[in-house]
Structures are given as C-alpha cells and as structure tokens.
Amino acid sequence: MKIFITGVSSGIGRELTKKLVGQGHEVWGIARRIELLEKLKQEVGGKLKVSECDLLDKSDMAATVKKLRDENFIPDIIILNAGDHIEDTKAGLDLYAFEKTFDLNVTGAMFWVSEFLPNFFTRKSGSIIAISSTSAYRPGLKSVAYPASKAALSMAFRGLRLKYPNKGINFNTVHFGPIRTRLWAGSKSFLIRPAGEAADFIISVFQKKSGTFFFPFLSTFLFRLSLLLPDRLFTFSTGFLKKDQD
Numbered sequence: 001m002k003i004f005i006t007g008v009s010s011g012i013g014r015e016l017t018k019k020l021v022g023q024g025h026e027v028w029g030i031a032r033r034i035e036l037l038e039k040l041k042q043e044v045g046g047k048l049k050v051s052e053c054d055l056l057d058k059s060d061m062a063a064t065v066k067k068l069r070d071e072n073f074i075p076d077i078i079i080l081n082a083g084d085h086i087e088d089t090k091a092g093l094d095l096y097a098f099e100k101t102f103d104l105n106v107t108g109a110m111f112w113v114s115e116f117l118p119n120f121f122t123r124k125s126g127s128i129i130a131i132s133s134t135s136a137y138r139p140g141l142k143s144v145a146y147p148a149s150k151a152a153l154s155m156a157f158r159g160l161r162l163k164y165p166n167k168g169i170n171f172n173t174v175h176f177g178p179i180r181t182r183l184w185a186g187s188k189s190f191l192i193r194p195a196g197e198a199a200d201f202i203i204s205v206f207q208k209k210s211g212t213f214f215f216p217f218l219s220t221f222l223f224r225l226s227l228l229l230p231d232r233l234f235t236f237s238t239g240f241l242k243k244d245q246d
C-alpha cells in the first residue's frame with residue numbers, strides 16, 4: 001500500500017514509518033528536520049521517500065503535493081501525525097503561539113484531507129487517520145491552544161464521518177494518552193507507553209471501520225472515567241505523571 005505520513009522525523013511518526021517500511025509498504029513521510037529525515041531514510045532504506053515540508057507554510061505543502069502527484073503517489077492511507085504543543089500562557093495569552101498551534105494541528109492536517117479526498121471519492125476507497133489526543137477533552141496549563149486544536153481536529157473528523165458515511169472511505173481519529181516522546185517529558189510511570197506501541201496501535205486501526213479510538217488502554221480508560229472530575233482537581237491529581245516537566 002501507499003502510505004503518506006506527516007511528522008516522521010521523530011517520536012511516534014518515526015517508529016510508525018520504520019514498521020510500515022519493514023512490512024513492505026511504500027511510505028512517503030514529511031517533516032521539517034531534513035537531517036533526521038535523511039538519517040531515517042538511511043536507516044530503513046527500502047520504499048521510503050521523504051520530503052522536507054513545513055506544515056505552517058501552505059506554499060510548501062502545495063509544492064509537496066505536486067511532488068507526490070508528479071510521482072503518481074496517490075496514497076491509500078494518510079496518517080496526520082505531525083503536531084506540537086507550543087506554550088502560549090507564559091504571560092497572559094500569546095496569540096502568535098496560539099495561531100501557530102492551530103495552523104499546525106488543525107489546518108496542517110486538514111490540508112491533506114482537502115487535497116486527496118477527490119482521489120479517494122473517485123476510487124471509492126482510502127483511509128485517513130487523524131492523530132488527536134486525550135487533551136481534546138481537558139484543558140492544560142501551558143497551552144490553551146493545544147487542547148482546543150486537538151478538540152477541533154477530532155470534531156472535524158466527526159464531521160467527515162457524518163457527512164461521508166457511504167463513500168468507502170474511513171475517517172479515523174486516534175486519541176493518544178501519554179506516550180514517551182519529545183512531547184511528553186513526564187515521569188517514568190508504566191502508564192506512559194513507548195512510541196513503538198503507539199505506532200502498532202495506529203497500524204491496528206488500518207483494519208477498523210470509521211470511528212474514534214483511544215490508546216494506551218489503561219491510561220485513556222482511567223482518563224475517560226475521570227471526566228466527571230472538575231478540571232482543577234484532575235490537573236492536581238495527575239501531577240505525578242508530569243513530575244519531570246519544568
């Protein structure tokens with residue numbers, strides 16, 4: 001299968017790319033840090049193509065789409081994995097950081113949906129997986145935009161599932177709880193799972209019908225139970241998971 005992934009230079013996207021290329025899929029991955037992309041390519045070889053692309057720059061995304069189309073790389077599966085957590089509440093509200101987070105986590109994902117949906121409609125098949133977060137359901141202290149942007153992404157995918165139920169296309173949303181990557185500088189608790197397990201979970205979603213999914217099981221199950229608690233009490237009681245963060 002042809003698989004397109006955003007954010008393959010580190011963390012979950014990197015592990016996912018290694019596994020999918022190892023399974024013999026043709027993967028095209030993008031990110032900004034070209035040296036890490038080249039390193040990944042050297043490491044996995046095989047059917048991996050990489051492009052340097054900044055998801056905050058629409059002209060860069062358009063140029064990348066052209067490269068894919070020129071090489072007739074119309075993906076069967078798209079994994080919208082790139083995302084970032086940019087602090088916006090250090091002093092008041094930093095609107096620049098807020099906008100950047102939304103541009104990356106929402107528009108930087110929906111761009112690819114808009115671009116390839118016509119191909120998926122024609123083919124009557126295809127699968128798009130949005131990587132969201134349990135943060136879509138809870139505010140955090142360092143960024144008001146991150147949870148809001150993940151909620152927006154999850155809701156946009158709910159909308160796509162509602163609007164296009166019979167087109168042969170799967171619109172899936174994966175909500176991750178804590179995964180040990182650059183984005184989670186938390187404690188060593190067993191509740192925080194390695195990126196390789198998160199990658200395996202994304203691959204397991206390939207077989208599933210349109211829907212919304214949660215991983216790791218235990219932390220996201222407890223998280224969903226805790227939704228009855230007020231935000232302040234939840235944030236206080238889960239502080240131990242973040243004890244290494246500044």
Ligand SMILES: NC(=O)c1ccc[n+]([C@@H]2O[C@H](COP(=O)([O-])OP(=O)(O)OC[C@H]3O[C@@H](n4cnc5c(N)ncnc54)[C@H](OP(=O)(O)O)[C@@H]3O)[C@@H](O)[C@H]2O)c1
Pocket residue numbers: 006007008009010011012013030031032033034036053054055056080081082083084104131132133134175176177178179180181182183184
């Ligand atoms: N780790 C967790 O606990 C956790 C929990 C819930 C959800 N998630 C979600 O999982 C996804 C993967 O995150 P991760 O934990 O694996 O973190 P990560 O290691 O920081 O990976 C993020 C990826 O996104 C890419 N990216 C960031 N900004 C970009 C930009 N402007 N243009 C293109 N690519 C960009 C990064 O590449 P470059 O910097 O090279 O561009 C990197 O490859 C994210 O959507 C995140 O929100 C993670």
